[in-house]
Amino acid sequence: MIEASLHCFSVCRSRSIVQIHATIKFEPAKVNIFNKDCKRNGKDATCMAAIACLNVTTKTPHFLTQEVALKYTAFIDERRYAARAILDETNDKHLHKNISVLSGIELCDHIYFHVFETTDYMRPVVFTLEYGMLYPDEGPVLDDGWPTVVKASLSFWNGCDEDERCIPDLTIHSTPDIPDAKEYCHMVLQTPESLCGHHAMALGSGRVIQSGRRRLAVDAVLRNRGENAYSTQLNITYSHNLHFASLTIKDNSDIKIECGNKDNVNHNKVCNVSLPFFRSQAEVAFRLEFEFSRSVFLDHVQIVLSANSDGEEDAMTIHDNSNAIFHQLKYEAELLFTRDSSLTHYEIKASNSLEKHHHISPPFNFTFQIQNLGFFPVLNLLLNIEIPGVTKSGNRLLELIDFYIDQKEGTFCTAPNSIAHKRTYSEDLSHYPQLNHSNAVTIPVTCRVNLQPYKQLNVHISGVLRTDSLKTVKFKSLALVTIASIALEASSPMFLREDKSVRHIILEITKEDDYVIPIWIIIGSTLGGLLLLALLILALWKLGFFQSERHKRKEEGEQEPNGKALEER
Missing domain, CATH: 1.20.5 (Single alpha-helices involved in coiled-coils or other helix-helix interfaces)
Structure with missing residues (x-):
């Protein structure tokens, strides 16, 4: 051990001990993302220089004027596939170089590089310089424990004031394209404005979804009245009866809004606006489109748009960062209501006619059909049928024998009550051209119907005419008018273009004259x-x-x- 110490002492006395001082500075001091002053690989870029300075010092007097051979490696510390900055000389992130430095004299190298357009302007670019002796086994030796690496961070200028504290002022305004009651009346029904008051009162303050409509559009404008807004996001939340369809930029704007593909269970979309920042005094107009859900039906629609960024917005202006749309909806029902009868005319022969009659004849069949041609379900539709069956004097002109519907689920009907048969009376009906609910006793049929989209309901009523009563009463021609109507309650989210849709079945009965000469x-x-x-x-x-x-x-x-x-x- 004593020998090793003596060997080190002899080597150290023959080789000078030096220290390497390294600094890095940038020109300009920050990346100006607003100034693309060069082109690299056909793309606009911001060109810059890193100035790496090395200085060698020693405590040995005879070594003050000697040259020292050094090596260094400069590289941009970017752990990503697409680097934000590239060195010009190597078109890569690394540069290796050998230099000679006079002791006590600083040597500076300009290392040129360029910065591309990027979405990450918040984190700085880290520039690293690793250095050491070119010939570690010869000549001066680096002081033991002396650092051999220096790093410097290059920040991006955010375009804000000198304190670089951005204070944006985001505002958003949106308007749906669904008309209110008066607009619907004027545009769709083409009714003069003076006559729209009745429809407006019937529809209330809600918005109207006319028949055949499957989509809802919202026109919106996002503005930034303050300083640059970094990492601006647009949040879109909507009710469960809507599905997000598309977002389209209007007016050929160069600002981009990109939304994620995932539509989560909360019915929310998060969109990035003009990454990495939304410029000061910029605005973008866009249109959102939603499709109505087939499985979820609601009597309202709700859409909330809100904008935020990484900037610290003033509390006095943050209230207009969001815009909420909430409207009660009235859906126009798209129903086809038809009727059919197997018997439209019947002639009663005279008593001396060779034709024979039974007491109850002939049969008739009424069919009422309701089809939902629309996209939305129609709930609690009221169907009312009134069949004139008995005269005011009690003569029974017809008798119902069967009643059935072909859709049991979701439909509730009150079957017609049978009227007790009484004996016939002599009665003069010649002054009545027709019998209906106003001048006869009717047999009512009422139903409450729920119709899903593209479904239909058939109501069948069968019966017979009572020829014994028809022969007794006096008339030459008499029309039995059955009236059927469908209607919706005022509280229903659906409405009919007509307040009440009415259909008639007219059964005309004529009688031959029965007289003696x-x-x-x-x-x-x-x-x-x-x-x-x-x-x-x-x-x-x-x-x-x-x-x-x-x-x-x-x-x-x-x-x-x-x-x-x-x-x-």
């Missing part, structure tokens, strides 16, 4: 016929129609001698 008409007709016959016979006798054959031959015999006498002359 009076005796005086028979006697008068007989006497008239005999007199006409006598006059005819007299006329024929005068014309010789009734002369005998013998009388004709006698006249011919008298004419023959007279003829011969004339010939002899």
Whole structure:
């Protein structure tokens, strides 16, 4: 051990001990992302220089003017695939170089590099310089424990004031494209404004989704009235009856808004606005489109847009960073309501007709069909059918024998009550052209219907006409008018374009006259016929129609001698 110490002492006395001092500074001092002053690889970039200075000092007097061979490695410490900064000389992140330095004299190298457009302007670029003796086994030796690495951070200038504290002022404004009641009345129904008051009162203060509509659009404008806003994000939250469809930038703006693809269970979208920063005094107009959900139906819509950034916005201006849309909705029901009847006309024969009748005849079948042609379900639709069955005097004109619907689920009906049969009464209905709910006792049928999109409901009613009553009452032509209507309650989120949609089934009944010819008409007709016959016979006798054959031959015999006498002359 004593020998090793003596060896080190002899070596150290023959080789000088030096210290290497290294510094790094940048020109300019920060990356100006707003100034792209050069092109590299066909791209706009910001060109800069790192000034690496090395100085060698020693405590040995005879070594003050000697040259020292050094080596250094400069590299940009970027642990990412696409580096933000690249060295010009090597077109890479690393540079190796050997230099000679005079003791006590600082030597500075300019290492040129460039910075590309990037989305990460918050974290600085780290520049590292590693240095040491080029020939560690010869000449001066580096002081034991002396540092051999120096690092420097290069920050990005954020474009804000000298204190580099950005204070943005974000504002957002949005407008949905769904009309209110008056706008719907004027644009869709094309009704004069003076007549829109009734529709506006019926629809209330909500917004109207007209039939056939599947999408909802929101036009929005995002502005920054303050300083640059870094890492600006747009948050979009919407109700569960909507699905996010698209975001489109308007007016050919160069500002980009990129939204994540994942639509999570909270119905929220997070979008990055013009990464890495949203410029001062910039604005961007865009349109959001949503699709209505097939599985979730709500009587309202809610969309909340909010903007935030990494900047510290003033408390006096932060209130306009969000904009909430909330509207009660009224959906226009897209229903097709039709009716059909197997019997539209029936004639009652006279009593002396050869045609035979039963007491209850003939049969009829009424069918009412409701189709939901729309995208939204129609709930609690009221169907009301009134069939004129009994006259005011109690004569029963028809009888219902069956009633059924082909969709049991979601439909609740009150079946028609059978009316007790009473004996028929003589009644004059000739002054009634038709019987309906206003002048007859009707048989009511009421249903509460729930119709899912693209589904239909059929209501079938069958019955028979009572010919015994129809023969008893007096009329020549009588129309039995069945009235069916569908309606929605005022509290329903759906509405019909007409307050009440009404359909009629008209069953026309006619009767042959049943009468007896009076005796005086028979006697008068007989006497008239005999007199006409006598006059005819007299006329024929005068014309010789009734002369005998013998009388004709006698006249011919008298004419023959007279003829011969004339010939002899």
